[in-house]
Amino acid sequence: MMSNDSIKQADGLIANEIPQSPFCGSLRSKKFFMRDTLPAVAADYLDASNHCWCRVTQQVIGPDGSPADPDFCIPGRTCYSSAFEAGAL
Incomplete structure (x- = not known):
């Protein structure tokens, strides 16, 4: 039997997997x-x-x-972290 951590959900994510945001959670600007x-x-x-x-x-x-x-600052960059990770924002 597989643990809950490795069960694939209908949306394609693995349970407890952090989804990737389009940009790194550490990218900032005034806007x-x-x-x-x-x-x-x-x-x-x-x-501007x-x-x-x-x-x-x-x-x-x-x-x-x-x-x-x-x-x-996108997924795949070595220092990228998802904005959905705890503490990213």
Whole structure:
């Protein structure tokens, strides 16, 4: 018998698996703080300044040395963490 941790659900997720958000949970911008929902597209982060930063490094460069930007802070990047993870927001 399989444990509950490895049971695949109808939505394709494995029980207790954290879903991936479209952007890293550490990506920040001024516009980010004006939202009441998770950003779903790059325009949800970018204002006229196009300035974003990483919450972890507090810089425009992420922990892996690449730019903190909606085009780069996506699933698959080595420092990516889902916005759905505890403590990500």
